[in-house]
Amino acid sequence: MMKLDRPTIQQATIELLNEDGLDALSMRTLAKKLDVKAASLYFHIKNKNDLMVLISELVSERVYERLQKIDDADFYVLAHIMREELKRIQDSPRIFEITFPFTPFRSRLIELALSQFRDMGVDESHLTMVGNMGNNFVLSYVSDEQYFARVPDQKMPANLPEQLLSPIDMANPDDAFDYGLDIFMAGVDVKVKQAK
Amino acid sequence: MMKLDRPTIQQATIELLNEDGLDALSMRTLAKKLDVKAASLYFHIKNKNDLMVLISELVSERVYERLQKIDDADFYVLAHIMREELKRIQDSPRIFEITFPFTPFRSRLIELALSQFRDMGVDESHLTMVGNMGNNFVLSYVSDEQYFARVPDQKMPANLPEQLLSPIDMANPDDAFDYGLDIFMAGVDVKVKQAK
DNA sequence: ACCTGAACACCGTTCAAGT
DNA sequence: ACCTGAACACCGTTCAAGT
Numbered sequence: 001m002m003k004l005d006r007p008t009i010q011q012a013t014i015e016l017l018n019e020d021g022l023d024a025l026s027m028r029t030l031a032k033k034l035d036v037k038a039a040s041l042y043f044h045i046k047n048k049n050d051l052m053v054l055i056s057e058l059v060s061e062r063v064y065e066r067l068q069k070i071d072d073a074d075f076y077v078l079a080h081i082m083r084e085e086l087k088r089i090q091d092s093p094r095i096f097e098i099t100f101p102f103t104p105f106r107s108r109l110i111e112l113a114l115s116q117f118r119d120m121g122v123d124e125s126h127l128t129m130v131g132n133m134g135n136n137f138v139l140s141y142v143s144d145e146q147y148f149a150r151v152p153d154q155k156m157p158a159n160l161p162e163q164l165l166s167p168i169d170m171a172n173p174d175d176a177f178d179y180g181l182d183i184f185m186a187g188v189d190v191k192v193k194q195a196k
Numbered sequence: 197m198m199k200l201d202r203p204t205i206q207q208a209t210i211e212l213l214n215e216d217g218l219d220a221l222s223m224r225t226l227a228k229k230l231d232v233k234a235a236s237l238y239f240h241i242k243n244k245n246d247l248m249v250l251i252s253e254l255v256s257e258r259v260y261e262r263l264q265k266i267d268d269a270d271f272y273v274l275a276h277i278m279r280e281e282l283k284r285i286q287d288s289p290r291i292f293e294i295t296f297p298f299t300p301f302r303s304r305l306i307e308l309a310l311s312q313f314r315d316m317g318v319d320e321s322h323l324t325m326v327g328n329m330g331n332n333f334v335l336s337y338v339s340d341e342q343y344f345a346r347v348p349d350q351k352m353p354a355n356l357p358e359q360l361l362s363p364i365d366m367a368n369p370d371d372a373f374d375y376g377l378d379i380f381m382a383g384v385d386v387k388v389k390q391a392k
Numbered sequence: 393a394c395c396t397g398a399a400c401a402c403c404g405t406t407c408a409a410g411t
Numbered sequence: 412a413c414c415t416g417a418a419c420a421c422c423g424t425t426c427a428a429g430t
Contacts (some may be wrong), residue, residue: 004413027404039406040414048404070332097293102352129372133379136336137329143293144328156298161211176325179387183329187383200394223423235425236395244423 006044006135014089017055021150022091033122052099059085059092060105067112075116078109079181081140086142093143110135121192130188137184145173200232202240206250210285212249217346218287248295255281255288256301263308271312274305275334275377282338289339306331309358326384333380341369 012033016025027048032037045051062085067073086092101110110131117130208229212221223244232252241247258281263269282288297306306327313326 028402038404039416043413045361094293097290100347113398126372126375129375130379132336132340133333133376136332136340140328140332140407141335144332151296165413176322179322179325180329183326183383183387184379185383186386187379187381190386191379221422224421233396234423235397238424239394 017090056099057103057105064105082138093139117192211284248291251293253301260301278334289335
């Protein structure tokens, strides 16, 4: 029916991810969704890893484009936009974790974050550490959000100390994200001032 | 030859991980290493996920036992010991990420970390957030360490801005870890004082 | 009690062959 | 140029059958 091309494959991949998650995504299920045979996909994409990179690049591009429209965006802004775009695709944080990080748009985001930290006063020798840490914070946070949104409450252990971890206080996930981001940014600030 | 039991399987799994990594670990390769057929493994363990949990529990137990011997261990100590034990098994951070977190020893570690943060003055409503963040920091850090130790330098892009990211400044990975941990702990401190 | 042969229902990927 | 049938070399898991 529909002509098969990379954007179509990309779109179907995202739909499949949002329906059943990364573990259910195979070249065969993807082909079935597109009413095509698995082998056909290989005419348009090199392999499955390529497909994963395509997704991480799409997310990175969306984040990058949104940031272009904002003047003087700091890491607070970057982190919030990144989280929003990651949340649009189920398991996208895991995809970021398993793919090679230095693809075009993702590299630009890294450069951007690094320049933001440089502006905060972080010295060169610690820049990549801080950049990685900021990146990992956002990825892990959204990964946890998506994980606990899927794990049914019953599977949570009932004998936890004072019910502390039940739904991982995802009651106010937005506040919790801001709180964590504050911790990170305040910590960076302290270290910058210490160095002076 | 050797009698097959859970500890033997556990040991072989760790050796296989340290030789070829998680992606190369299959029930069949594991069986081959033990001079046994894949089906035999299922007499001793429920399934592959069970095996992954076994590994995460082993690491957690080692961390827990070491912490028991230290009086007044704070999160600095916990994080350092956790990193050391994670580093002993290739891809163990990824195993932590894909397995259910509330297993016996791992739960104890979580409780321990939470009580450490409580002692620092973190209030109940933010405890799990801070606990998750500390946990994610250590896991992501070791994951990155192991990742960049395996990716050959040639695969790194040559056109990065000022060579900033080349070996991800893994020149002094220990200092970088301390720096990141300082950021986190200092940030927590700031937020605690803010709340007062 | 412990192990295996054989099978089932999947994978990712390749490639000659079709249109 | 684009798609497919068929195959290859793998997976995790089950289970009747063997000892």
